[in-house]
Amino acid sequence: MATYAEQVGERLRNVRVQKGLSLHDVEARSEGEFKASVLGAYERGERGISVNRLWRLAMFYVVRIDSLLPRTGPDPTGAAAWALALPEEGLCIDLEALALRNEPEARTLEQFVSILQMQRGDYGGKMLTIRRDDVRVLAAVLDRSPDELVERFSELGLRRRAG
Numbered sequence: 001m002a003t004y005a006e007q008v009g010e011r012l013r014n015v016r017v018q019k020g021l022s023l024h025d026v027e028a029r030s031e032g033e034f035k036a037s038v039l040g041a042y043e044r045g046e047r048g049i050s051v052n053r054l055w056r057l058a059m060f061y062v063v064r065i066d067s068l069l070p071r072t073g074p075d076p077t078g079a080a081a082w083a084l085a086l087p088e089e090g091l092c093i094d095l096e097a098l099a100l101r102n103e104p105e106a107r108t109l110e111q112f113v114s115i116l117q118m119q120r121g122d123y124g125g126k127m128l129t130i131r132r133d134d135v136r137v138l139a140a141v142l143d144r145s146p147d148e149l150v151e152r153f154s155e156l157g158l159r160r161r162a163g
Helices: 004-018 023-029 036-044 051-061 076-085 095-099 104-120 132-141 146-155
Strands: 091-094 127-130
Touching: 004 036, 004 051, 023 036, 051 104, 051 132, 091 095, 091 132, 091 146, 095 104, 104 127, 104 132, 104 146, 127 132, 132 146
Parallel strands: none
Antiparallel strands: 091 127
């Protein structure tokens, strides 16, 4: 069975091929932002991809970021559990608590939050709600199941009740 990184890589390759692009085409059209060798390593699952790079690739391919992720997570049985545990509106993150954390998951979440704030034009709040699909993207980037990620954010004191 393929690792989750290999599954992500397969999705990256499939989207690129569907767009009719070679690795070198992507490098040329992105003006070197995505080197063919690095993109190839992502596609083979040999190299992890950051939230920012995944987002930039989605922008480059003009696709939703979740279309670059496999349809199932590393623990398909956990997917139903996290969907029930996570409120319909998503995951509410305490931005003040996030600013005080230095763990790798918190740093990645901070990068992701900054992208969401830019997209939403929402810079002044103390809380930010991350939609279910966004949790799935973050979980994939951090090589965890969504329920593991939600639990980790709770352990770090980053999860808050909305309202």
